[in-house]
Amino acid sequence: MLYVLNMTLFLIGLFIIVRESNLIKKVIGLNIFQSSVFIFYILISKVEGGVPPIISADQSIYSNPLPHVLILTAIVVSIATTSLALALIIRIKDKYGTIEEDDIDLG
Amino acid sequence: MSMIEAILLILGGVTALIGTIGCFKFKDFLSRTHAVSVVDTFSTLLIILSLIIHNGFTLLSVKLFLILIFLYITGSTAIHVLTQAFLKYSKKEIIK
Amino acid sequence: MTIALLYILLSVLIVISIYVIISRNLFSVIISTTIFSMVCALIFLLLDAIDVSLTEAAVGAGISTILFLSTIRYVDIIATDTKKSAVPIVILFFLLLISISILIYDLPEPGKANVVNNSQATKYYINNSTTEMGVPNVVTSVLAGYRGFDTLGEVIVIFIAGISVLGILRNTKGRT
């Protein structure tokens, strides 16, 4: 059932990207979409009865560290790509005078 | 977990809940921030005190104490700045 | 207990994202995105991923909010309503949700996925991190040691993103 809630979040993010015409809200939808994927990765890496993957003498079961590494770098890359998208939005506002997708006049 | 820790923890949670209810109940901006800030200070004190008693006198307790001091400084400053911004911009309607 | 808390937190995330759909004020949308990131950090903490939680709290609630707020200085704060009809998209997405939910029943329950933990690579990392590298935190040793080449690529991606932002905004006037 947790996966179904997670996938609902995934589809809400996709919905915002498809329907909204405001570009900033589109970027926020992309962030929600990414977050749902991150949560999915971390959900499958949890091991029952495990502890955080820092080795100590009196523990033998640890959660899986490999998805943590992948998501750790993905979060920092996502902020870099978000800032690139925001820079492009400022450039679009500068050139066309609006950030509503429907109102941009390409002609 | 001893009795004192449990009582402190529950008291902290209840006071935080009261502050949140006050934030939604009051009509005026200034009384809302007042409710949140006063109750917030007390509930963090109770919760962190409970955790310090639970850990005993170790390095972790010192770190928790530092967290308490940091929260006191930044939290009160944040409420101060919010109120200043309200007093300055309330007539101009910066946020519609 | 943890599972019940996870249900509540994921429902909070869904409520926040529905608020993002409804609200037209970009300022409140951005502040609710900050709350979204903090709740995400809490979920990661509950699922034993402390490094990821720290990163999400610093990046999502700190830097990301500052960048979004810097951007809405230059654009209108109120978003106009779209003319597109929501009905066909919602129907399509409900069908998609039902089909995904059917597929998801093949996945193991969260926490009981020994399938993942049995992989040879993970076992090797956990068993040999202290003896080979002397680093108790397995995430650090995998990030910088075993998978160093991967991290090099990520760092170069961040570097290129910084250069690109500089190049795009250099020719922009930034009229408010």
Next chain:
Amino acid sequence: MKHHTVLRIVTKLIIPLILLFGLYIQFHGDYSAGGGFQAGVIIASGFILYNIIFGLEVGFSILSINMTKNLMAIGVLLYIAVGFMGIIQGLNFLEYNSLLSSSKEGQLLGIFLVELGVGLTVSNVMILIFYSFNNMGEKL
């Protein structure tokens, strides 16, 4: 923000704490949660707070745009240089065993240097993005 006395004093008080916490996260990452990525972001947020409160002109006198450009390139170059140290001594790219006489200490030194490079790059890229968003045009 010249007239916000409380804000200025509190900022002066907590910026050293933020930078100290960032350095702790950077150098204690081997033994607890942390590492280059998180530390870079935290240190960058400390600098950004300083720039917001005291103004960009004062911020530029501490860390100018040219300095951030150079430092972020130095971070990536440090990472690649550690990788090439292995090739010079006849091993694979990014193999840290040869950095010191004992293999385990070589690994520790390699991880330390690599995390340092990552932290430099991430913090300076974040500061540079903040500068670009708030100071456009010819000044960049």
